[in-house]
Amino acid sequence: MPITPPAVSQSQLEDALKHHFGYSSFRCGQLEIIQQLLLGRDSLVLMPTGGGKSMCYQLPAILLPGVTIVVSPLIALMKDQVDGLTRQGIAAAYVNSSLEQETINDIFQRLSRGEIKLLYVSPERLKNYYFMQGLASMQISLFAIDEAHCISQWGHDFRPAYTQLHTLKQRFPLVPVMALTATADVTTRKDILLQLGLHDPYIHLDSFDRPNIRLTLADKYKGDQQVLRYIKKRGDDSGIVYCQSRWQVEKLSKMLAGAGVNCSAYHAGMENEMRSIVQDGFSKDNIQVVIATVAFGLGINKSNVRFIIHFEPPRTLESYYQEIGRAGRDGLSAEALFLYDEKDVERISKRIADGENEQRANVELQRFQALKGFVEAQTCRRQVVLNYFAEFTTKKCGNCDICLDPPSQFDATEAAQKVLSCVFRIKQNGDIEHVVQVLRGELTEKIKQCQHEKVSTFGIGKNKTPGYWFAIIRQLIHLGFLQQDISQQSTLCLTQASRAILKGEERLMLASPRLQKASYWQREKTDNRYDRALFVKLRDMRKIIADAEDIAPFIVFNDATLSELARIKPQTSQQMLNINGIGDTKLARYGHTFLELIQRHN
Numbered sequence: 001m002p003i004t005p006p007a008v009s010q011s012q013l014e015d016a017l018k019h020h021f022g023y024s025s026f027r028c029g030q031l032e033i034i035q036q037l038l039l040g041r042d043s044l045v046l047m048p049t050g051g052g053k054s055m056c057y058q059l060p061a062i063l064l065p066g067v068t069i070v071v072s073p074l075i076a077l078m079k080d081q082v083d084g085l086t087r088q089g090i091a092a093a094y095v096n097s098s099l100e101q102e103t104i105n106d107i108f109q110r111l112s113r114g115e116i117k118l119l120y121v122s123p124e125r126l127k128n129y130y131f132m133q134g135l136a137s138m139q140i141s142l143f144a145i146d147e148a149h150c151i152s153q154w155g156h157d158f159r160p161a162y163t164q165l166h167t168l169k170q171r172f173p174l175v176p177v178m179a180l181t182a183t184a185d186v187t188t189r190k191d192i193l194l195q196l197g198l199h200d201p202y203i204h205l206d207s208f209d210r211p212n213i214r215l216t217l218a219d220k221y222k223g224d225q226q227v228l229r230y231i232k233k234r235g236d237d238s239g240i241v242y243c244q245s246r247w248q249v250e251k252l253s254k255m256l257a258g259a260g261v262n263c264s265a266y267h268a269g270m271e272n273e274m275r276s277i278v279q280d281g282f283s284k285d286n287i288q289v290v291i292a293t294v295a296f297g298l299g300i301n302k303s304n305v306r307f308i309i310h311f312e313p314p315r316t317l318e319s320y321y322q323e324i325g326r327a328g329r330d331g332l333s334a335e336a337l338f339l340y341d342e343k344d345v346e347r348i349s350k351r352i353a354d355g356e357n358e359q360r361a362n363v364e365l366q367r368f369q370a371l372k373g374f375v376e377a378q379t380c381r382r383q384v385v386l387n388y389f390a391e392f393t394t395k396k397c398g399n400c401d402i403c404l405d406p407p408s409q410f411d412a413t414e415a416a417q418k419v420l421s422c423v424f425r426i427k428q429n430g431d432i433e434h435v436v437q438v439l440r441g442e443l444t445e446k447i448k449q450c451q452h453e454k455v456s457t458f459g460i461g462k463n464k465t466p467g468y469w470f471a472i473i474r475q476l477i478h479l480g481f482l483q484q485d486i487s488q489q490s491t492l493c494l495t496q497a498s499r500a501i502l503k504g505e506e507r508l509m510l511a512s513p514r515l516q517k518a519s520y521w522q523r524e525k526t527d528n529r530y531d532r533a534l535f536v537k538l539r540d541m542r543k544i545i546a547d548a549e550d551i552a553p554f555i556v557f558n559d560a561t562l563s564e565l566a567r568i569k570p571q572t573s574q575q576m577l578n579i580n581g582i583g584d585t586k587l588a589r590y591g592h593t594f595l596e597l598i599q600r601h602n
Contacts, residue, residue: 008038008063017055020062020088022561022583027052029206033178034060036202037142042177044148044193047206049182049325050303054081057144057178061118062090066139067111070120071165072146076279078120080301084555085118089585094120095131108134123150123161132171140175143168145196148179149318152191169197182325183208183318186390208321208389212328213336215381215400219513220311220339221470224255227309230337231261231289237306238282241291242323244312244348252311253291266292283552285543294319303330303554310338313345315352316367317374317388330560340375342474378407378511412510413501415461415472420481420502422457423492426450431490436461436469471513530567534601538562541597545590556590557581569598 013034017023026034033045033056047053061068072078078094085092093107093116110116125131145151150159168177179192193201220226227241243249246267253265264278264287281287283302294314305327314320320338328334352368355361370388377384382397396403422439423430429450430438437444438452441459452458461469473492476482481498484490500506539553539562546553557565561581570576576591577584 010035013059013063016059016063018577019584020059020090021055022088022577022579022581022586024578024580027055029204030055033202033204037176037178038063040176042196042198042201043179044189044198044201044203045178045180045206046184046189046204046208047180047182048208048210049322050210050329050331051182051206053146053180053182056180057142058085058090058118060142061144064141066141067114067116068118068142068144069135069140070118070144070146071123071126072120073122073150073159075122076276076283077301078122080283080552080555081120082118083551084301087551087555087586087589088583090118091116092118092120095125096120096122111138114139123159123165126168127161127164136171140172143172143175143177145177145179147181148192148196149181149184149188151179151195152184152188163195166195166197169199183322183389185318185388188318205391208386208391209382209397210325210328211382211397211399212331213324213334213399215324215336215338215385215397217338217340217375217381217401219467219471219474220341220344221467223311223339223341224252226339227252227311228256228259228261230307230309231256234307236288238285238302238304239289239307239309240305240323240326241289241309241311242314243291243293244314244344246293248312249291249293256289256291261289262287263289263291266290268293283554284546285553294323301329301554302326302552303558303560304332305329305334306332307335307337310336313338313340313348313371313375315348315364315371317370317385318367320371320374321385321389330554330558332559332563338375342477345372345375377402408512409509410512411507412472412475413504413506413508416476416481416501416508416510417504418457418460419469419473419476420494420498422455422460423482423494424502425455425457426452428493429491431484432470432473432492435473435492436466439469440464440466468513472510475510530563531569531601532566534569534598535562535566537597537601538565538594541593545593557586557594565594565598569602570595571599 010031013031014025017026029047030052033043036043037056037060045053045056057068057070070081072081075096075098078096082092082094093110095104095107107116107119111119145165151162151165177196177198179196179198181192184192218226231239241252243252246269249265249267253263256263264281266275266278278287278290282290308324308327310320310323314323324336327336349365349368352361352364355364374381374384380396380403381400383393386393398404418439419435422435426435426438430452434446437447438455438458439461441462443453447453473482477484480495481501483493483495485493501508542553542556542562546556558581561579564579568575568579570579573587573591573595576582576587576595582591
């Protein structure tokens, strides 16, 4: 049954936003999207992760007379969304495989009585004939399809069940459909519109930029130790480490846990119950770091993830940007660290090329080339990403490793001669790690067995770090002065071209090694405007409340709201209502407790 959209003024929308969600103004684009929806138009909404997509359908759902059906890909995401809406006094529910049939029947009873405003379902649920029959008898005001890129065969997270969603416009031609996604290139956008059959859609293309996330790439050398040092320096910050294989996830998580990191593994090979326990523990701040394959993260709603590490490269720039978008959703500063090793790139390229579907493999290889372009960039990394998504910009971001530490070249003739001479002296009988150890004078078992401590190049590079020599050797391989013999455990071999360098007949300029430097990838955007001691107390109180209610802490208040409380230190309920993220319902539920804490602190 079609619904006549209500006439709602801008001031009424702003009042509803403040009352239900505690925000005093709309983010860029939200107001226009909502206004077009209330006119009954279909829409395609592209906003970055954390940009406020959910508000575009949640606020209209409250104002429209019927129920809004939200198609969402993950059970954990549905639960977080419904928990958050319920704490804001908004009637919401979800139907998925985690519920007993009796519970589902009760939800349908509540729907028939008009007691639910938002119903979250999986795309697989919409394939159920009886479920669709039940929907046909309801007053539906809107279909919101989250993670809409999953419908496209060109999308990076293609999900077959999403292809059934084209039937929504056929079965409910008068009900508006809103498709939402954070990452879709031009081809994927066109495919979404085609697959869903949207009629004269309003298209909102927001900026893909997430300026609060620092983008950093560093050469990977003994990557597990790099990750461990990084996490230790981050204190108790929440983060995700992405790997490409289950084996690597298990290996890295075991090492980190053994070193005292509060972490858990997550991959598709684990039992569903175990994966749910890990995701729930991470959401509730009981697990600090998750080491995961890409199976973890689609639709993660946790707002206080402070860092993302790519231990191995993703296959596409879309995947990379969606994965780093899980950090800093509260708008506070976050970091994305990409550890790069050419061996990882070669392995993934081969895995893609070996795919059964040749057409699909060719498309994926093209996308992977774009990712390699990002890695090899000598200009602002954010520019590379934004230009890829057709958001052309000439402005440098000032918050990536290239901007903060511009690449430079240096006369590397002497450094190259040390490396090439070392390879020659050990008779081309060692891989990269072994050559680095000889240069640095490390007396390993293999060096003693080979008697390489007796060669003239032993220890001539001990004044440089292992990462420095690794970066030099990698460039020498790129430029054709060294080769790796795969048939002999990747031992390094001299090439004909290396002769001129060894004899000093040519000068060699190389890029200064891009090492992990605390000066740029660990440096925080300091903000001393709020009382940090009070922030810690507020955070601890939030955790106590969240544990008592069995919900994720960010559902109570996110970090941005806590930092504003710690800065303004409101003394009355009315002053609390002026804090972003505190509406009437949350004030009634939590306001007194936090006011008392602030007053005691003062």
